[in-house]
Amino acid sequence: MKALIYYGNKNIKLENSWQDPKLNDEFDSIIKINYTSICATDIEEWQFGPNYIQQNDLPIVHGHEITGEVIEIGKNVKNLNIGDTVAVNNVIHCKKCFWCLNGQGGACVGMKVAGFALDGGLSEYMRWPSTHLIKISDGIPKKYGALIEPSTVATHAIRKSGVKPGDNVAVVGCGTVGLLTVQVLKAAGAIVTAIDIRKESLDLAKSFGADFVYDSRKNDFIEYLLSITSGIGHDIVFETAGAHVAPKIAIDITRRGGKTILVGIYSKELSMNFNDIVFFEKEVIGTVGSSPGDMEATVMLLNQGKIDPSSLVSETIKLDNVIKGGYEKMNSSSKSIFRILVSP
Numbered sequence: 001m002k003a004l005i006y007y008g009n010k011n012i013k014l015e016n017s018w019q020d021p022k023l024n025d026e027f028d029s030i031i032k033i034n035y036t037s038i039c040a041t042d043i044e045e046w047q048f049g050p051n052y053i054q055q056n057d058l059p060i061v062h063g064h065e066i067t068g069e070v071i072e073i074g075k076n077v078k079n080l081n082i083g084d085t086v087a088v089n090n091v092i093h094c095k096k097c098f099w100c101l102n103g104q105g106g107a108c109v110g111m112k113v114a115g116f117a118l119d120g121g122l123s124e125y126m127r128w129p130s131t132h133l134i135k136i137s138d139g140i141p142k143k144y145g146a147l148i149e150p151s152t153v154a155t156h157a158i159r160k161s162g163v164k165p166g167d168n169v170a171v172v173g174c175g176t177v178g179l180l181t182v183q184v185l186k187a188a189g190a191i192v193t194a195i196d197i198r199k200e201s202l203d204l205a206k207s208f209g210a211d212f213v214y215d216s217r218k219n220d221f222i223e224y225l226l227s228i229t230s231g232i233g234h235d236i237v238f239e240t241a242g243a244h245v246a247p248k249i250a251i252d253i254t255r256r257g258g259k260t261i262l263v264g265i266y267s268k269e270l271s272m273n274f275n276d277i278v279f280f281e282k283e284v285i286g287t288v289g290s291s292p293g294d295m296e297a298t299v300m301l302l303n304q305g306k307i308d309p310s311s312l313v314s315e316t317i318k319l320d321n322v323i324k325g326g327y328e329k330m331n332s333s334s335k336s337i338f339r340i341l342v343s344p
C-alpha cells in the first residue's frame with residue numbers, strides 16, 4: 001500500500017509499496033482509511049522530533065487524526081461490523097502503570113500513540129485494536145471523523161479543567177483545537193471568550209457560539225477582559241496556540257486563584273516570572289492527548305450535532321500529494337489553513 005513514512009527528524013517519505021497491515025490478534029480490525037487530517041503536531045514532529053511520545057519505534061506510518069471504514073475484523077470482535085465508519089482512538093493506555101491505576105491515563109508511562117509510536121493513518125489501510133475504534137453515526141459526513149481526534153484533545157482538556165456551567169472561560173488561540181475547544185466548552189455550559197489575532201479565527205469562534213471574541217493585540221485587551229467578567233478575570237483559561245507568547249498571556253488573564261490549562265505544544269523552551277503564578281495562587285495544568293472515555297464522549301457530541309467541524313476543513317488532498325500539498329504547505333507561513341484532509 002501507499003503510506004507516508006516518518007523516518008526521523010526532517011525525514012519523511014511517501015512509500016508506494018509499504019507492507020499492508022495484518023491482524024495481530026483476534027481483537028484487531030483492519031480499516032480502509034477514508035481521511036486522515038494533518039495536525040500541527042505532525043509538522044512539529046517532522047521538523048523538531050522525535051518528541052516525548054515517539055519512543056524510538058521508527059520508521060512508522062505518520063498521521064494520528066484518522067477515520068476509516070472497517071473492512072476486516074478478528075474473530076473475537078464484538079463492538080464492530082464490517083462497513084462501520086469509525087474514528088480511531090489513537091491513544092492506547094497500558095492500564096497497568098501507577099497513573100493508569102490512579103485514573104490519570106493522560107500521564108500513562110506506557111502510552112502508545114498512533115502515528116508516533118505505532119503505525120498511523122497516512123496510508124491506505126491500518127490495523128488497530130477494535131476496542132479503540134469508535135463507530136460514528138451513519139448520517140454524519142465521513143470527513144468529520146478525521147476531526148474527532150483534535151476534538152478529543154479539547155474534550156480531555158476541558159474535562160481535566162473541571163469547568164462548570166456558568167464559568168467564565170477564555171480560549172487563547174483559535175486554530176483548529178482552539179475552535180473545537182470553544183464548541184465543546186459551549187456544550188459544557190461555559191461563558192466563552194475567544195482570543196486570537198486573526199479576524200477569520202475570531203469570526204469562526206463567534207459562529208461556533210463564543211460569547212465574546214477579542215484581538216489580543218488591542219491596547220485595551222486586559223481592560224476589556226476585566227469589563228466582561230465583572231472586574232474579576234477569567235476562571236479558567238485554555239492556551240491552545242502553542243505560540244511562544246501564548247502561555248504568558250493565558251496565565252496573565254487567569255483570575256487570582258483561577259486555572260490555566262496548557263494544551264499547546266511548544267517548539268522551544270520558554271521562560272517567565274513564576275511569581276506571576278505564586279503571588280496570585282494560580283494553578284497551571286498541562287494536558288496532552290486523552291484519557292479513556294474522552295473520545296467516546298467526543299463522538300457522542302459529534303453524533304448529537306454539538307460539534308460541527310465543517311468550517312475547519314480547509315482542503316482535501318490525495319495521499320500522492322501529502323508532502324508538497326500537505327506538510328510543506330502547513331509548514332509555510334500561511335496561517336489561514338485549519339486542517340488539510342488527506343484521502344488515499
Ligand SMILES: [Zn+2]
Nearest residue numbers: 039041065150
Ligand atoms: Zn493532532
Ligand SMILES: [Zn+2]
Nearest residue numbers: 094097100108
Ligand atoms: Zn499506563
